[in-house]
Amino acid sequence: MTGKTIDKMMSLKPVSRRRFVAGASALSLGAGLGMAPFVRRASANTEVKVLNWQGYGTDEAWALEAFKAATGLDVVHEYYNSESEMITKLQTNPGAYDVIVTNSAWNARASDLGVIQPIDTAQIGHFADLNPSFRDSPLLGTGGNVFGVAWVWGITAIAYSTEVYAEAPNSIEVLWDAKNAKRVSVRDDAIEMVNFAAIATGQDMNHPADLGKVKEKLLALKPNVALLWSSEDEWNKQFQAKAFDVSIYWSGSALRSKTNFQLPVGFVVPDEGAVGWFDGLAIGKDAPNVEGAHKFINYMIDPTYYVDWATKVGAPASANSKAMAALPDSDPSKAFYSDEAAIKRLQFMAPLSDEERQAYSDLWTEVKTEFAQ
Amino acid sequence: MTPTTRTRWAILGLTGPAYLWLAGTIFLPLTAMLVLSFLDKSPLVPQPASFTLANYQAYFSKSFYWPLTRWSIELGLWVTLFCFLIGYPAAFALAKRVKGRWREAIFLLIVLPFWSNALVRVFSWTMVLRSNGIVDVAVQSVFPGAPTIDLLFSYPAVIIGLVHSYLPYMILTCYIALQAIDDSLIEAGRSLGANRFTTFYRVILPLSLPGIVSGAALIFVPVIGSFMEPRILGGTKGATLGMNIEEQFTVTANWPLGAALSFILLAIVLVIFGILYPVLRRQGGGA
Known part of the structure; x- marks a missing residue:
């Protein structure tokens, strides 16, 4: 899904x-x-x-x-x-x-x-x-x-706490920033994670040519990842409890967190692009x-x-x-x-073969196994 | 009709529905999953599937499955151990010391967590365990300046959450076993000169072993397949094989691989119980 x-x-x-x-x-x-x-x-x-x-x-x-x-x-x-x-x-x-x-x-x-x-x-x-x-x-x-x-x-990009960031973080590298140790949350989803690591390493997000680079980039997230979220409800609860400051998140959900739950959420499509x-x-x-x-x-x-x-x-x-x-x-x-300029920066989700899905899932499991050690 | 045939019919009539139910709800789906685990395509793909061993080979050829399996088994052992350490004394007290209305009240308290949704329980734990959570605030108010307690997103958090979820099983099965022990057996041991410890070790523990074993089985099996609690309470520290199996069904739509991994997990459980069974039989004196 x-x-x-x-x-x-x-x-x-x-x-x-x-x-x-x-x-x-x-x-x-x-x-x-x-x-x-x-x-x-x-x-x-x-x-x-x-x-x-x-x-x-x-x-x-x-x-x-x-x-x-x-x-x-x-x-x-x-x-x-x-x-x-x-x-x-x-x-x-x-x-x-x-x-x-x-x-x-x-x-x-x-x-x-x-x-x-x-x-x-x-x-x-x-x-x-x-x-x-x-x-x-x-x-x-x-x-x-x-x-x-x-x-x-809709967009999958970066949501951040407006209490922590006075200005929107404009680079996808904010996820990897050493200052954000244990302050980052990403969704536990293989395809989304491969997409973002591919964007961060300047590759086609759907079919990255160099999966080795993608894996290396994801492994480098280890010190920063505080939690892996899996539902909008969970995201809101953890955000409210200040369990993280910056996260990969969905546009529609970010809008709801902001307007329906009055959470201090900002949402930005970084310069490198987003999904x-x-x-x-x-x-x-x-x-x-x-x-x-x-x-x-x-x-x-x-x-x-x-x-x-x-x-x-x-x-x-x-x-x-x-x-x-x-x-x-x-x-x-x-x-x-x-924001037309932001739309222009997006890469859109394209069809993946079954082999690609399996490869991305295996890669993400390997990375998570490394995270847990 | 002779009495024997009548008895036979009675047995069939009474147990038949249960067997039918089990066959329909457990045996059939399990067989379907077993067949699925040998196919090379998910049933959602309209092309005809062929038989393959690749799904089982994947488990052995990919390096990350072994650590995930080991962690799942370790998690199961830890949770079962803590459930026993906490649950057995509680069951003993309930069966042998507490009487009457108090017993009912305490039982109610034990079963109470079952009345709430599992997800709600896990989320309540996130509020308790986090820094600035209930535990942290309580400790800080008594000992100002104590180091902050932040258990959330750690391995202990997963164990705490799972022990809380599964503890009632251990208490209930041990209670039934302990309650069935005739008090006169304990008295006999005491009157023959055994001290409290010897009575416990030689009389009570062996007689209650069936309860402990069934409690342990009821806990160990679901815990090694768990994925929700490790994900929510463990953060990145809660990686289990169960999570990977779930992903095969929801993300990659590779049902055959998910099915194969489930059967490998089942095989591991069976092997563990196969090894333990003779030991437990001997300990239990053939009980």
Whole structure:
């Protein structure tokens, strides 16, 4: 599971990630393998069948009512609990889904497998308003084809205590600074840690050429790491207890820590860069209602819908620049996500092979074993 | 119907549901995991999987698994030892010294931690153990200028948290064993001239050994697979094999490797109990 998906989960319910994943994996096995024959085919032209995480924007009742009033289309949902489950569902039920929410790290995997089809952007009225950093990302399209319309996004970067730092630490090296012995926290996540060590050593964060350097950099964190955090709730508790001053953290969570819990949290994208993620909206191969799918995607990136979602429920940042501009000035996320220069410094999560995942996991375990000694 | 067949039917009728339940909830999933541990792909991948020993080979070929295993076993031994040292005297006092309503009240206090969520318990310990936490503040107020006590994110913190979580098992199993010992046996030992220590060592301890063994098994097995308490209380000092197994299911989605590691852990537990079993049998006088 990637950082952003958990970020997303945490924004919805304070579920413990571990428990959620354990339950979800068990469910997904049943859902992925056993339930396929019972999937109802969407009846074309009156329905749009959506595959997404539960409670993640597309299934808000008020939004679906508004969409039905505008287009006459009913929206039917099916859910996945992990990205690998999403891919499995697309492979085992071809032609069952119209719109699929695909993460930047998984969209290319889906298009490579041929389970999603190119999107006719001329039918998406708001497409031109999307931030080019996301809209034109190679992670959402190849060879002139667009396989995903950028929808929402977030950042994994550095959070710090504003009581300790009068000014934002601008370098990723703050994590390795000898002054910060036992004052740093990082998430216990292999991929995120490899990403950051790769950025700090000036490499491609997704596929670092020199894993030896990455390992060396991570080992050098040993004297500074006070704790490894694993959930937003835990992060807030430890931060409040001043167990650390600086940490790798998620943008949405940092915003919540600051506004909902009044913690003195600052968040910065260092000069060297940080990790970015975004979700795209894709159209399934042989989708029963291609026209409806385009309409629904256009509605999902509509500023009016986004402002409602963000203010009524709470949402990640929109990839539509006009939607961000339409947020009320009092909304803290408006200023928070508006730093174009910071967005330019981000590296985005790309698809990883199973071998890469395993290699990163082994590397991080080795580093943790060294930490414990 | 002869009485024997009736008895047989009665036994089947009474134990059948339990066996069915065990077969459905333990044996089947465990078999599925065993098969999974020999596959080269997770069941989430639609390509057909083939059989391989690579997952088991990974355990022996990668250098970090051995220290993780050793630490997990050490953690299990320490926690079991402390549970015994604290729990056995408590069980003895409950079984032989405390009577009536007091016993019920104390039992309630022992079982009370079970009523709260395990995660809540662990987080409460973080508040107690940290510097400027409850223990630290108490010590500082009595002895101003004493060195600060900061146990959080250390190995002792993991042991404290785990002992607290699993202590009730040891007390309850030892209590049942001790309570079953006929007081007249103890009196007989005393009247035959044995002092308190000899009575304890020759009579009480051997007779209560089954309770100690089952308590130890109930504690040791889950502790060596634990991952939540070491992560939250141990910080970087709480590395266990259980944490790596969890990661195979949640991060790398390499279920086969996770399953293989789980079975290696299970094998280690079985080997340990296999070695201890004859020793305990002899000690327990065939009990």
